[in-house]
Amino acid sequence: MTGKHNRRRLHIGMTVILLLPLLGGCGLMKSQHQQANQSVHQPSEQQRQQVKLLNETAEELYQRMQKGDVDGGRVVLQQISDQVTQLPFEGVTSVEGMNAFTETISQAKRVLTSVSADPGAGQVAAAKIRLAADALTHTSQPMWLQFYKQLQDDVDAVEQSAKTGNRSGLQDKVQHLEQHYSTVHPSLVISRPAEDVEKMDSLLTFVKSQSFGQQAPFRNVANAVPPMRQMLDKLFMKRETTAYLPYPEQQNPILWTIGLGSFILAALGFAGWRLSKKNGGLVPVRRGDESEYRQRS
Structure with a gap:
C-alpha cells in the first residue's frame, strides 16, 4: 500500500510539474491579450484632437439651434458629418456606439432638411448630438449623467398613473419618459455596454406596449417600474444592480x-x-x- 501510495504521489507531482509551464504560458498569453486589448482601446492623440474638435462643433450646432438659426445649423451639421467620416472610431467607442452616433446625425439631417423644419425638433436633434459628442470626449463624467433625476421623475410619474388607473394619463407619462430617454439614448450606447442599454430599451418597449394595448395595463406597468429604476441606477452608475424584465399577468x-x-x-x-x-x-x-x-x- 505504501509503495502504491508513493507511486500515486509521484504521478501527481509529475503531473503538476508538467502543467506548471502550461499554466504559466496560459497566464502569460492572457496577460499579453489583456495588454493588447488595452492598447487597442486607447485612443491616439490624433483621435483625441479629432474628438475634441467634434465636441466643439457639436456645441456650436446646439447654440445655433437654440437661437433658431436653422440655416446656420445645417452648415454646422454638415461639418459634423464630414468630421465623423474622418474619425477612426476604434479605441474611441464600440461599433454600437459608432452606429448610434452616425444614426443620430442622419436623423438630425432629416429634421433640418425638411421643407417645414420644426425649430423645436431641431433643438432636440442638436441636443442629442451635443450629448453624444460630449460622451465621446468625457468618458468618465459625461453631461448625460445629469438626466438621471429627470428620468427617475418620469418613472415615478408612470408608476403614479398606473396606481390611479388613469389610462390616458399613463400614456401621456410614458410618452414623456420615452422622449426624455431618447435624448440620452445615443449617449448611453456610446458610454455603456450594449446589453445593459438593450435591457432598458426592452423595459420601455414593454411599458409602452402595455400602456397602448387593449387590456388593462396598470398591474403589468406597475410590475415594470422596479426593474426600470434598477436599470437606470446601473446605467447612471448610482449603484450595482441586477436587472430583469417585468412579467405580465399569467392565466x-x-x-x-x-x-x-x-x-x-x-x-x-x-x-x-x-x-x-x-x-x-x-x-x-x-x-x-x-x-x-x-x-x-
Whole structure:
C-alpha cells in the first residue's frame, strides 16, 4: 500500500510539474491579450484632437439651434458629418456606439432638411448630438449623467398613473419618459455596454406596449417600474444592480409560481456572481445646468 501510495504521489507531482509551464504560458498569453486589448482601446492623440474638435462643433450646432438659426445649423451639421467620416472610431467607442452616433446625425439631417423644419425638433436633434459628442470626449463624467433625476421623475410619474388607473394619463407619462430617454439614448450606447442599454430599451418597449394595448395595463406597468429604476441606477452608475424584465399577468397561477421560483433562483445566482466581480462606480461631475440640454415636454 505504501509503495502504491508513493507511486500515486509521484504521478501527481509529475503531473503538476508538467502543467506548471502550461499554466504559466496560459497566464502569460492572457496577460499579453489583456495588454493588447488595452492598447487597442486607447485612443491616439490624433483621435483625441479629432474628438475634441467634434465636441466643439457639436456645441456650436446646439447654440445655433437654440437661437433658431436653422440655416446656420445645417452648415454646422454638415461639418459634423464630414468630421465623423474622418474619425477612426476604434479605441474611441464600440461599433454600437459608432452606429448610434452616425444614426443620430442622419436623423438630425432629416429634421433640418425638411421643407417645414420644426425649430423645436431641431433643438432636440442638436441636443442629442451635443450629448453624444460630449460622451465621446468625457468618458468618465459625461453631461448625460445629469438626466438621471429627470428620468427617475418620469418613472415615478408612470408608476403614479398606473396606481390611479388613469389610462390616458399613463400614456401621456410614458410618452414623456420615452422622449426624455431618447435624448440620452445615443449617449448611453456610446458610454455603456450594449446589453445593459438593450435591457432598458426592452423595459420601455414593454411599458409602452402595455400602456397602448387593449387590456388593462396598470398591474403589468406597475410590475415594470422596479426593474426600470434598477436599470437606470446601473446605467447612471448610482449603484450595482441586477436587472430583469417585468412579467405580465399569467392565466395559470401554478405555472407562474414555478416560473417565478426558477427566475428568483437564477437572479440570486447572477447577483452572487456580480457581487464577486463588483468594482467601484463612477462619481458624476456636473458641468452646467442640466435643464439647458433637457428636452421640453
